[in-house]
Every structure is written in C-alpha cells, then in structure tokens.
Amino acid sequence: MWHDATLVAAKDLRIEVRSRVAVNQVAPFAIAVLLLFGFALGPDRRTLEPASAGLFWVAVLLSTILAIQRSYSVEASDGARDGLRLSGLDPAGIFLGKAAAVVAELLALEVLLTAGIALLYGAHLSGWGVLVLTCVSATVGLAAVGTLYGVVASGLKTRETLLPLLFLPVVAPVLLAATKAFDAALAGTPSRGLGWLEVLVVFAVLYVALGIVAFGPLLEDG
C-alpha cells in the first residue's frame, strides 16, 4: 500500500510540476481571496488583523476544493481513471497517494498565504510550532475528506457544484479548530491552541482511516 501510494503521489506531483496548474491558478486564486476579503472587511487593520486566522483558513478551504478538482481532472480524460482502476494498484494506496499530493500542494500554498496575511492584514507571526502543526494536521484532514468525496464527484456532470456542497459542511470543524489554533499562536499564547490541535489530529486520523477503507469500493463505481 505505501509503495503504491508513493507511486501515485509522485505521479500527481510530477504532473503538477510540468503543468504548473497549482502555481499558476490555485495560488493566485488564494491571493485573490485574501485581497477580496480586504475589500469586503478592510481597509482598517483593526478589523482585518484579528480576523487573519479565519480568513486564512477560509482561503485554504476554498483552495482545497480547486486542488481536489484538479487532482481528479488529470485522470478524467482518455479513460485514465479506468486505467488507474485496472492498474492493479492498491486502492488504499491510490487514496493515500492522491491525498498526499494534495497535502504537499496545499502546504506550499499555506506558506504563501502566511506571508499574505502578515503583509495584507498585519498579522504578527509568532508561535511557529503551533502554526506549523496546525497547518499539517488541518491540511491532512482536508485532503482526506476532499480526496474521498472527490472520487464520488469526479466523472459526474454535476461535480463542480456537488463537491463544494459535500465538502464544505463536513470540514467546518477543521475551519473552527484551525482558526482557533492560529488565533492562539498569532496572539502570542500558542499553548492555548493545543486543545484545538488535538481536534485537528483526531479529525485527520479519523478521515484518513475512513478513506483507506472506503476509497476502493468508490473507485469501482466510476
């Protein structure tokens, strides 16, 4: 399973490196979201700065949807999805691989967005340990749910509208917990974020486990 996961992750990342869709489209989208929040709530930093954590994570959530759709659209053409199914790769491995690739892309995006909120909203970056741990655990949870729902929505005519409807409500607790953890870190009291980190880790473990088990049957229905 791990071997297959590495193969799939490497494939997805290689496609990304060559096509640069995440770099050219998802990242600018995320920056645009930050800017638009500025338009909606700013320009007073006294409004924006306390909201930095929440706005950061909303931007990440929306970008995750794009990343997941991208992850599946690379297989949508030329029957590549059937190829994946029949390739003999362990479905759990396919799940982990695709999710891992999405995690990698999103983590890179989050680095960019962290710089973004510091610059645009005046967020004071501190509590780096908690910031990093929050990013990792939240992103794993997001990628797990997204990859699982993504396989259901992919190949359907309604996928563009179905995926956000399915995905966003389920990851609401990730948004809440990640925002609170970030808030604690940015306010200089990172230890207050540890409880929220636990929530994120539980969520991530739960949905990675569910994905490993449930992905195979869903892949069959393509």
Add this chain to the structure above:
Amino acid sequence: MNGYVEAGYAVILGSLGTYSVSLIARERAARRRVGAAPGNAVVASATGHRPADESEPTGSP
C-alpha cells in the same frame, strides 16, 4: 408575544401536513405507474397492489 407561538405551531403543522399529503400522492402515483406496466401482476402484488381490486381507473403514465 402570542403571535410567535401561533406562527410556530402553524409552520410546523402546515409543513408536516403538506409533506404528508405530497408523500401519499407520490406513493399513489408511483403505485399506479408500477401497476400499469405490462405483465406486472406479480411485481405489483409485492407492494400490496392488486390490479383486479382497483376501484380507481388506472391510466397509463
């Protein structure tokens, strides 16, 4: 103050009533459609529908 209570009860009873009615109607319509298809007496009786007993006329869907 009292307007709120009446409104609450009205909404709840009204919605549940409407949903119940529409559900029964959908069920009747589906039963008629299932009964109307050819060679279907065996299938229809599985859901409690006896074409011979039907007092209302079955139209084709």
Add this chain to the structure above:
Amino acid sequence: MRAPPALGAGSDLATLTRRLAHLAGARRAGDMALRLLGVAALTGVVATVWLGLFVTPPDEFMGNLVRLLYVHPPMAWVAFLAYGVSALSSLAYLWPRTRSLSFDRLAGASAEVGVVFTALTLVSGSIWGRPTWGAWWVWDPLLTTTALLFVLYLGYLAIRKVPGTPEARARRSAVAALVAFLDVPIVYFSVEWWRSLHQPPTVLNPTTHKTYVHGSMAWTLLLGFVSFTLVYLWLMAHRYRLAKLNELEESEGLEVALAERRAEAVAG
C-alpha cells in the same frame, strides 16, 4: 369492491383480522397497521397541540412562549433520531453480512424525513429565539450543529440522486453518509467548546435550553415527543414504500427496454 364476508361462528383470529382489514379498505394487514399508526400519530399531535395551546398554563418567566417548547424539542429529537437511523442503516448496508438494499432504502427515507424535521427545528428554534433572546439566530451549540446537520442532509440527498446502478448508488450514499454523519459529534463538541470559551453561563444564556417543567407541562412535552416520533415512523414507512416502488419502476423500465431490444434483434 367485493362485499365483506359475513362474520360467522368459527372465525379464528387470523380470519377476523383479515376481515377487519378488508373493512378498513386496506389491501393487506400491513396497510392496516400503517393506517393505525397514522391515526395514533395524528391523535397524539392533535392532543399535544390542544394541550400545548389551551390547557397548559403560561410559564412564570417565559409566559406563553413556553408553548413552543412543547413542539420545538420534539422536532430536534426527530431530526437527530432520523440522522442516527440513516447513519446506522448506512453502516448496516456496508457491513457484508447485513448488506441489503432495504437498508439503503431505509437510510434514504430517513434522510428525507429527517431534513424536513431539521428545517422545522431551525425555524421553530428561530421563532422561539426572536422574542426570547432578541435575535432570529444565535450561535448556540445545538442550533449551530442542527444548521450544519441540515446542510449535511442536503448534500447526502444530492448524492443519492446521482445516477448509477442501485448497488453503486447505495455504496456511494452509504460512504457519504458515514463521512457526513461521523462529523456531527465532532461539530457538536467543537462548537460547544468554542462557545463555552466565549460566554460564561448566565441565567439568560442562550445555550441554556433548560427550564423547569412540571405537572401538565411535563406530560404535554412527553406527549409531544411520543406523537412526533409516531409521525416520523409513519412518514418513514410511506417514504420507504415509495422508494421501493421507484426501484421497481426503474427495474421494470429496464426490463421493458431490454425486451424491446431483444425484439428488435429478432426482427432485424
């Protein structure tokens, strides 16, 4: 309609039941049970409304608003009961030993009825909240979790509509149900913790739904819970039958199409 057979000496219980059922216009005994359930549910609801609106006294603090507390908590109870039934049925479908399309049908029926009750929970909660807390909406853990449950239900119902074979649809829906419904406890505890950090408990705290009910009020509330649970069961039974009919219709349509295709092949 055939004339009902005369009741004669020597009728045993089974024959008697069948004759009663026939008299009730039911097509089979199961129909009569359902009809009885419906009557019981309706009676319960009417009694609850009558007691709630007219017989019970106004509350010390809340005045007449307490009357909404006879119907709003039952709505919430059914919403979460329906969610539980949906989740458990989905689990049952995924478990190899109990895999049967009837569980998928059950999950779907419960979800549709559940979404109606969830919407009603939100609306009745909102109507109660406006005069009580001065706002149409507060971010209290129960209401917030219910709002999210509503959207989760909608997503689940959307996924059930995706075309495919009954088995594929059932599998897809069951996994979606698990993903969505495992989320609900996480949501509830997260929101509760979130809110507790921001709001020390006070007498008028929106997170406190507690009020002291006694005497006729307690009985009315209990009756409310029971009656609306019966309503849920009745609606579920009909929705389940509708689902079965739809499946039959679908498989028939398929058979007709196949027969036509074969006829074409023979003729052509």
